[in-house]
Amino acid sequence: MANHRRQTPTLRSLSKRQWIKFTAILAAVGMFAGAGFISRNFYVAEHRASGTSQVSSYSATDSDALEVSRGVSREALRHADKNASYVTVKVNGQSRTVLGYHFTDVKSVLDAGDITLEPDDKVSPSLTSEVSESTVITIERAGTQVETSQEPIAFNTVKKETDDLPKGTEKVETEGQKGVMEITSLVTRSGDTVVSSNVFTSYVKKAPVDKVILVGTGVDTTAETESNAASDTASVIGTTTPVGDMQQWAHDYLLANGYSESDFTATVYIISHESGWRVNATNAASGAYGLAQALPGSKMASAGSDWATNYQTQLKWFWSYCASRYGSIQGAYNFWVANNWY
Numbered sequence: 001m002a003n004h005r006r007q008t009p010t011l012r013s014l015s016k017r018q019w020i021k022f023t024a025i026l027a028a029v030g031m032f033a034g035a036g037f038i039s040r041n042f043y044v045a046e047h048r049a050s051g052t053s054q055v056s057s058y059s060a061t062d063s064d065a066l067e068v069s070r071g072v073s074r075e076a077l078r079h080a081d082k083n084a085s086y087v088t089v090k091v092n093g094q095s096r097t098v099l100g101y102h103f104t105d106v107k108s109v110l111d112a113g114d115i116t117l118e119p120d121d122k123v124s125p126s127l128t129s130e131v132s133e134s135t136v137i138t139i140e141r142a143g144t145q146v147e148t149s150q151e152p153i154a155f156n157t158v159k160k161e162t163d164d165l166p167k168g169t170e171k172v173e174t175e176g177q178k179g180v181m182e183i184t185s186l187v188t189r190s191g192d193t194v195v196s197s198n199v200f201t202s203y204v205k206k207a208p209v210d211k212v213i214l215v216g217t218g219v220d221t222t223a224e225t226e227s228n229a230a231s232d233t234a235s236v237i238g239t240t241t242p243v244g245d246m247q248q249w250a251h252d253y254l255l256a257n258g259y260s261e262s263d264f265t266a267t268v269y270i271i272s273h274e275s276g277w278r279v280n281a282t283n284a285a286s287g288a289y290g291l292a293q294a295l296p297g298s299k300m301a302s303a304g305s306d307w308a309t310n311y312q313t314q315l316k317w318f319w320s321y322c323a324s325r326y327g328s329i330q331g332a333y334n335f336w337v338a339n340n341w342y
């Protein structure tokens with residue numbers, strides 16, 4: 001009976017000519033692998049030597065605002081949401097990234113970015129043109145100027161317990177400082193009268209600094225303290241006094257639903273740094289939106305259809321996000337403090 005099994009050659013069965021060919025192939029593979037390894041190392045070394053750092057969402061227009069930033073390199077954004085697409089829109093020369101899902105044409109990008117066209121606007125490419133991540137949509141709006149303004153961000157008062165002070169005594173550890181919110185608007189004027197003003201982007205230029213008050217829990221100031229007392233004090237998040245209606249609602253909601261004062265303190269810290277408690281905070285560099293700077297903002301629709309304007313909906317989404325990604329609100333806080341983003 002004929003043997004129809006496939007004959008598999010072995011190294012021993014190779015002829016001299018086959019051995020020469022086999023050796024040449026191995027040498028070529030080794031050269032390409034070595035070249036790739038060397039070129040990769042060269043790129044990494046060159047990149048490190050250049051000292052180039054990622055542009056952060058809060059430093060997109062201010063290189064000194066790195067301490068309150070969420071990373072927005074394309075890879076960082078893709079890590080945040082791999083299914084999202086990113087398209088640049090320029091209005092009268094002012095750039096902004098619009099982030100969303102399944103962009104089909106220019107109109108779909110403008111809708112996702114909540115960018116409303118005026119009757120005399122000139123849009124390029126046309127509204128029905130297909131888009132990709134390399135597309136740059138330009139809008140020229142006659143009679144409209146790009147104006148930048150700044151608004152203060154209130155600081156909070158945080159009380160932290162310490163046994164370094166006698167019980168009942170208080171000491172200011174850190175004085176509070178207001179933060180700065182920078183807002184870029186498209187303003188149309190008729191003479192000195194403002195006909196319309198639409199916020200295009202807004203970001204935390206400078207984060208507020210909380211006023212920290214130490215509250216004594218010790219018995220005797222002359223008593224010796226443990227060597228790790230300072231670190232224990234620093235690790236306590238503390239109790240924060242609400243400022244404004246949004247924070248008061250957040251405080252009451254959390255405590256009524258089984259959360260703690262520390263959870264509220266963690267919430268205030270993150271939101272103050274991310275958006276300055278501005279519901280429509282829109283980051284030009286990343287496309288992040290809202291109190292929690294969701295990427296993209298439409299993610300918050302899972303908490304309610306009014307996600308774009310309702311601070312309660314945005315905060316509920318934020319708390320859910322913290323729980324799903326970091327296990328808790330304080331878990332998100334710990335990550336933010338360590339990384340300056342979350």
